[in-house]
Amino acid sequence: MEISTRDLVTVLHGMGFGALFMLAFSGALAELFRLSAMPVPAQSRSRPPTLLTVYLIGMVVLAWLAVLSGAYIVYPWYRAVPPAGITDLSDYPRRLLLSSGRTSEWHTIGMEWKENVAWLAPIAMTMVAYVMLRYRHTLAWSSKIRAGALGFAVAAFVATGIAGVFGAFLNKYAPVRGGSVIILMKGEQ
């Protein structure tokens, strides 16, 4: 059982950061509704609860790691230009997709939307985390703050979902491969 370094980094980008960020949304939304329904008691107003702080900051960090690793590590491998005369495009995913009319739209719509729209998520989530932590004791009676935070939280989820779905399909039709091989386990034969 082996994996290439590029495969590993791509998995870390998509599953480690992106998917984990999406999974964390249910907790953030539940907390947003809990804070909306139950005002924080006055005696506990001075500092936000540690778990909530860690959870929201963790989500923000995951969102930024997902886009930064995608844009600055995986994307350059994806858009690498093959040397002249090469016929095997399997190490050049962008060129591989564009080489056929049956796959080119995965790049021209899928990747071109994914690469940009994904950046909405960390911007939105950073704001949501800030507002939830700073206004945690007023969310219950400030429906407008709640609506703003909730709207952008949903937008971050949708943007990540778009990027994740296209990322999964792109990796199916033109996976980012290459780099040194890491042997995880040796088989019996």
Added chain:
Amino acid sequence: MSTAQYRSSDDTNVDTRLNGAAAAAILAAGIGCGALGVLAFSADASGAFGRLLNIYNPTGTLSGVSTGAIIVWLVAWLALHRLWRMRTIALGKINAAAFALLAVGFLLTFPPVMDLLQGR
């Protein structure tokens, strides 16, 4: 929008009547998202502008689009926060503007909309 000013008067670090910091954060996030869409669209529409945004060649135009949007977002947040942090703002209008800018971000990064606006 309302600009009635209040000073913090309870034991918390945020006066419950003051929502200026939230308004600044929400509108700045909208501005950042809108800027992302405008930059992505402009880079797609103009080859010269796209090359200008290519600040890190392995990543190409995306490097300048994303960096530019982040700078616009953070500068807007800082400026609005300084302006509104001790104020109570009409958040309904702020939310509407922020959501409109967010929609701009989604639409202008969607390639078929980019093509439609460019008459392709």
